[in-house]
Amino acid sequence: MASPAPSSASAPASHQLRLCHQLRLGWRRRGRGGAVGATFSVALLAAALLLALSYYASSPPTASSSALVGLTLVRRAKEKGAVCLDGSPSGYHLQRGSGTGSRSWLLHLEGGGWCRNLRSCASRQKSVLGSSRYMEHQIEFAGILSNDRFQNPDFYNWNRVKIRYCDGASFSGDVKDELQNGTKFFFRGQRIWEAVMGELLLKGLSHAKQAFLTGCSAGGLATFIHCDNFRALLPRDSRVKCLADGGFFLDVEDISRKRTLRAFYSDVVRLQDLGGKFSHCSQNMDLGQCFFPSEVVKDIITPVFVLNTAYDAWQVQHVLAPEASDPQHSWLECKLDIRKCDSDQLEILQGLRKELHDAISELKHKRNWGFFIDSCFVHCQSLNSLTWHSPSSPRVNNKTIADAVGDWFFDRREVKEIDCEYPCNPTCHNLVFSRPFKGR
Template sequence: MQKFNFTGVFSSKKEFNPGFYNWNRVIMRYCDGASFTGDVEKVDPATNLHYRGARIFNVILDELLAKGLNKASSALLTSCSSGGLAAILYCDKFRAKLPATSQVKCVPDAGYFVHVKDISGKYHYEKFFTKIVKLHNSEINLPSSCSSKMKPGLCFYPQFILPKIKTPVFVINSAYDSYQVQNILAPEKADSHDSWSACKLNISNCSSSQLKRLQEFRSDFIKILRSGMGRSILNSTSRGMFINSCYSHCQTRNQINWLGDPASKLDNKLLQRCSVTGFMRETQLS
């Protein structure tokens, strides 16, 4: 099993993680491929795979509650990429399991996947999400506020989920998320002439027209994020965000991004400082 690297928000060293270094940290191994939403009774006979991510999440959470999480004064549900998406999908369920007096927030890192057209004018990534939901029988574990009104595959997109989430949420993402550029904006199926491969690998290789398209993607991302937060972000006491323009995917576990990368500063504040301030201020007011 791969060893987990305890850096960034998970670091136990005060000089590297002054806001959370002395918190109890639990790493929930991600292994189901569907952001912990899978729930299929039958084992796949061809591969012997079990699609039971939702059961794994619930069992681990129940065990943690029995070990003392039920007495937590503050709790943070966070992860990156598909784990960041899980932090959104399970946000209110996680909050409901903890005491009403607990300060709870969900912090998705690089988990805000956006539903936008790719370079071919189609939604190829939506088909990917739809296949995941069908394979894992995820619909039964998606927020009913979304799945009762939209196609289940769309309920993997935070923009259709966050407006109904009641628990405080602090979104960390790049507006030029490298994974989303490579798989949502310019996936291989949409790039029939393979004109985006070099650009996706290193944006310094992008042509002027490709850079313009990247900037349009950023504008779409920001617009969708603002509307999808569900309320005025400027006046909200339960919504916050740290959105930079780094061409990256996942930042809270990267020690350089978390504490010391000048390129990640917003209003002269680093990612770590904004996250700590956002967590403490918003949960105290909520």
């Protein structure tokens, strides 16, 4: 699941195609047996690229005046231990604010899934998700990162930062040992977070009048994890809030009655030694449970906005109906195009929607929190100009996502929006996927 936002802004299409080609070759080399065993891990590495490419092909983003924003590598990264999985320096893209936004900051944590074992982490070392050697030197900022006032009316002139994701555990790991089975792996997400924050504080973040930490997918989970720490770094009189986009992953049974994502998370937590990181975890809880947002949010004090769809495309494909749970491929067409789901499958999808509503029920009583739960078949919506704020953006109660987020951040109104059941909302941009790659 690489940079899972459905947006070409997260990476040029040519780069996405190149990485997808590398993934395809990797699957072919493994052979059929190996592909089945590694399906979920490889899917995490590829899913967001497929999401981005499908969205790019069917609904290209609107034109933007945004300039390309250069990559800044963390200074003395190796000395600080703030390195990617392969030991290369971590990095970020910074576009300076202006005018009334010169002392306001918006930070975005990039998504890209997780790796559960040394084999899957080794694959990431050779990609943008595990090495700055593969990162684009320049990227375009769109959606919530755009400097276009019409596309991004509330945050266009802020200092805007995209923090690159290359540690495989939502910016959380900090394992001192580098050698794992004779190969070097650097599980240093926590140090990346600290080093990037240190640099940005010196560049003006420490004087911010208002600051907004956001993230998509695995970056959305990281936003939950780091939200209160972000608040603690900033002046007490500043307005500080957080937004998690497509990051409210659910601890649900798949269609074969297994908890696929919980098992995956358990491996991530063990591999990167995250067990002692979460104070909300009790001794009788499975380690994987500690990594779910429904548990992480219990300790968060800082106001958070949850942006999610009730039919998250990535979760439908890889949590609700992963390939291993569907050997007959009866869910294949439904996972590619929600319009092709039969009545029984739609009933299960409505159950997924209910699970999300139940999981966020506690948030309804948090006065300063907000949420926008639409009924679209997508994954991450804040980084794409079309879904963030445009004449054809998805709406709930006639508000775009940008409208809702801005109203909440600036306390213009309380925002707790829940859409009606699919297929009620005609403004949705539902993703349509081509058939996934198969191992041979």
